Amino acid sequence: MEQNHTLSSGISNSSIGLQSRFMLGLACIFICFCIVVTAFLYLHEKKLLEEDVYQKTELIMAAVESTRGYVREVLRPKMYEVLGDETFVLEAMSTSYIGRVVMDRFQDKLPSFAYRRVAINARNPKFEANDLELAKINYFAEHPEEDDWHGIVKSGSRHMYMRFRPVRFTPPCFRCHGDPDDAPQAVVDLYGNERGFGRRLDVVSGVVSVGVPVDVGLVPIMEVAWKVFCTTFISVFLLYGIVWFFFNKLIIRDLRGLLEIFRDNLRDEYGVQLYEQARTKDEFGELAASVQAVARHLRTTRHQLEDYAKNLEKKVEERTLALRRSEQSLREKVITRGQELRTLNTISELITQSVHLADILPKVLQQALKVIPAEGAGIYLLDRQRARLVLQCRERAEILDETIPFDPLVCLPFLDEKMLDFDRFIQEAACSRLSLTGEEAVLVNNFNVPLCCRSQVLGVMTFVGRDLEEVDVQLQELLFSIGHQIGITIESLQNIARLVESKELLQSVFDGITDVVILLDAEYRIKMVNKAFLDRHGLHLEEILNRSLIELPLKNPCPFTACRTPLAQLPETPVVEQIDGRDGHIYEVNFYPLFSDRGEVRNVVCYAKDITEKKQVEQRIQQTEKLVSLGQLAAGVAHEINNPLGIILCYTDNLLEDNEDLDPSVLEDIRVIEKHARSCQRIVTDLLNFSRSQKTDKRHGSINRAIEEVVALVRQQFLKQKIRLTLHLEDELPDIFLDLDKMKQVFLNLLMNAAHAIDDEGVILVVSRYEAEDNRLVVTVEDNGRGIDREVVDKIFDPFFTTKSQSGGTGLGLSVSYGIVRDHDGDIQVESKPGKWTRFTIILPVQPSGAR
CATH class of the missing domain: 1.10.287 (Helix Hairpins)
Structure with missing residues (x-):
């Protein structure tokens, strides 16, 4: 009672609540943040200013040192050489004097810069070191490794950026600054023999300084810093208000609801509500008071329980003994469940080690026998077409039948993990047989586990033995899980097999297309090709997949690369283009675009058909x-x-x-x-x-004979025209059925046209050959005349069309020749390169012996 009163008084006397402390701390953090941001910005801008001024002072010092170096290394030696060693011209030989004069002129242009070269016991008293410069001389003397000092110092009412470098005397300097007796007489006469002499080697005796006022740069930086501070402070103040608002809305409101529970339910032993004790506090203070009240109540209850404990020792001992027995039982069950879980994991690993059921099922069966008290077991898979179970493997169960009639529809009600009486359903599905063995039911028992997946029975795992009554519910659940896992594996492997079969079937259909078919993405990368494409270009599938079609080393021209429509811009309807290939063939190219969900071209099926023969x-x-x-x-x-x-x-x-x-x-x-x-x-x-269909008199004859007779007829005329006629006639050409006179008319017409196309001293080449693969004769008549223009090549076989002069012919010669060749079931073709050559090709089939 007294304790409670003291604690309540302590809470009431608390001067500040937890909420107020939190908000006050948050305000301090925000103010510190503003100060840190402003200080960081100020220091950063100041550093940038110092770096800028440093670069300017570096330029000034470099210019002065360059001037001094020129005087010391070039001008002074030259003056000694011209005037003699005892002569000393101050304005031309003193590096310090020239450096100061140059900087005096520099300061006339830029008076804000201050340059000084001073020393202790300076030769000129105007350049004696002041207090700041003496301090820097001492600094460099104490720190011989330092060669530079720079920073902002306050000089009067101004802030100056000062940069100092030490002045150390080297041996060449001792001629004028060493012993007065060794110095040039002009120097002694000018400055006397006391000041500026007696310098020591590598001892800091002076400094060079450059000063730049930075007030102009620091004032804007300070103004920016203050502006940033004010802006950040206002922003943080607004953020503080937002935090305060949401803190009250999201936290304080929930705390008040919690406190209402405390206020209504927690009362002290005098019946005064907790609210009366903590109403002067904020929500956090009231919550703390409530928690303390709960702690007091628990402490009181603990004291009461300690009093009761002495009378309950015996009961507790009995309860402890019961708990130990329960613990032992649970430990045994945990061990059993652990073994079952390891078995299930082992079976899962076995399932993933192979893709063939014949390798998986025997190992799974061996693992399952380790957790069930059975003498043997076997696994059946369902043959749905024949409605029967077929034995796949067995382990110490030779009595199992090879096949069992089975109706999978009967098993549908048990395909729920909550219904574990699946053995009855399986036996009903197996035509009400009590056992899957050929023995009497009294001799051996069966325990059957379904192999199922997605509410479909795929098979049965059966266990045989006399002690299967000991299989409890937990073990049944384990076996059901094993069966379900095996069922999933069976369906997955079957799906994979069907998928592989479908893929092979699709690939065989794809490869069976004799025309070129490829699958490209919008970037022309190859995703799939058929065998015709690989054979055409002499490539292998592995070396072209995911490569750009344009970059492939193609053996033959590819019509897809000559298409005018970019793949990424294909319309939704298929696109057909006719392409004239570089190999002289004509292709009909079809594009079938496949679009993504966003309407973009994802892939394109490209199909190219050679329509040259069709054309x-x-x-x-x-x-x-x-x-x-x-x-x-x-x-x-x-x-x-x-x-x-x-x-x-x-x-x-x-x-x-x-x-x-x-x-x-x-x-x-x-x-x-x-x-x-x-x-x-x-x-x-x-x-x-x-116009008349003249009768042809076809006989067995030699095509070479017809050519030779026509050549003998025109040879003398060609010699007069200085035309060289060359024959390359293949020996032992097979005879064909032909009208010799009409074929001679064809050859004569072609030779005369070739002679007319040659202006002077041309060549006509006649070649005959037999192409056994196509069982045909081929005769070509080629000349090196002026050729035929592309726009008239398709018209030369038209009646009355001629390229000769008005009196040169009727334009019927090639038309008649075309008709004669067609009467012989042959074909005549023309190729020409204007200005180079023209080639006529006659193709005649070789008919089988005895055919007419």
Whole structure:
């Protein structure tokens, strides 16, 4: 009672609460923060100012020392050489004098800079060291390793940045500053023989100083520092207000709720509420008072319990003994559970060590037998198609059947870890057989554990023996976990096998596409290619994956690199482009973009198909259709023109027969008419021959023979034109079915066109060869003439199209040749490089022996 009253009085007399102390401390921290930030900024700016001034003083000292060095090393020796050793010109030979004069001129331009070179017992009394300079001379004398001192010092009412360097005399200096007897007479006459002499080697006798006023720089720094302090103080003050607001909202409000509980429930033994004792305090003080009240109550209760303890020793001993027995039992259970857990972990490790069920299941079975009192065990997997269990492995259980009928739908109700009566369900699923063995149920018992995953039974692990009644609920839970783990593994491995099979199937389909197919990302990096791409460029899959298509060492031209549309800018619909490859082939390139969730191109399936042969077939079909239509037109026109030409020729013949009374000039005109009429008749005859489907007389013959006969026919004419005709005819070419006369017409037409394309002294090369792989003959006629322009290459087989002059031909020669080759089931192609060469290629199939 007295204790409680004393404690309450102590709490009431507390002068300041915990909340107030917290807020006061926070305010002190914020003020210190403002001071530290301001001081840091001030010192930083001051340091920058000092570094800037230091660089300026460095320039001044460097300039003075350079001048002194020039006088000492160049000018003074030269003066001695010219004037003699006893002569001394102060204005040209004294480094100190020249240095001061230079700096005096410098100070006239920049009076704010102060330069002094002083010494103890200076030769000129005006440059005797003052107190500050004496202090620095002593500093350098006491610290011989120091060669520089700089800092801000106060000189009167100004702050000056001062920099000092020691002056040490070296042997060359002793000529004028050593023994007066050795000094030049001019120096002695000028300054006397007392001041400035008697200097010692490497002893600091003076200093060089440069001073720069820094008041102009320090004032803005101080102003900025004060502004930063005020700004930071205001910001911190606002932060302090925010902290105070949220502190009261988030902490004090919760504390008040807690204190309400104390106020309503904690009472002292006189019935006075705690609120009456601590109402003069803030929330933290009241909470402290409440906690102290609880502590007092606990202390009182402890004293009461100590009194009761003496009477309860016997009961406690009994309870302790019971607890020991319970502890022993729990320890045994913990050991058992630990062993089961280790078994489960071992099984989990075994499952991850292999990807083949045949390797995993026997080891899992051995580990499971270590925790269950069974004589043997086996694992069955479900064959759903045949609705049966198939034995996969066994351990000391030869009596197990190889197959068991099984309906997995019966087992669906037990696939819940809370329902552990799964042995009954499994036996019902196994056609109500009490055992999975072929023995009588009285001889052996079975305990069955399902291997399940995602509410699906994948198999059964069965244990056989006579002591399986001892399997308790905890062990059943362990076995259910093992079965569930095995079920997950079985499904994972089966999924992996199906995935690998699907991948191989997809790859086989992908590789089965004979055209080039690749998968690129938006940066042209290769993600997947088919076998056609690898074979085309002689590459291996491992060396191109994730590499840029543009950087690959491709053996053949790649049509994808010539596409005009950037992959990253493809539209949502597939894009088709036709590409003319550098290898002369034509490709149809298809792009199928795959987009991400954000609508960006993630990958692109690129498919390229070689449509060169297709284009050539289309061109041949168009050429054939054009020939047919033009042939029909030519036949009609020829018939319409042929009749008037016959009448004209008939009358000209009559006039020429009865020419006795005609004037010779008239006869000459009639002959001109006859000549041109017959020329028209010849053209009409050619048109009729072109339009008619003439019968071909194909026989077994040699293509080389046709070439040689045509060459013999034109050789003399080519010699006159200085055209060299070269033959490279392959020996023993197989004979083919051909109309020899018409093929000679084709070769003659090609040779005459080649001769016409050669201006003078050209070369015509005729080559024949047999391509056994395609079972065909190939004949090429090549000249080094002026070539054919690209824009007319596709038109040269058109009827009436010619590049010759108006009197050079009808434009039917190549059209007729094209028709003859097509009648032989062959093909004629042209290649040309304008100004270089032209090559016609005739391809004729070699028919099997006996075919017509």
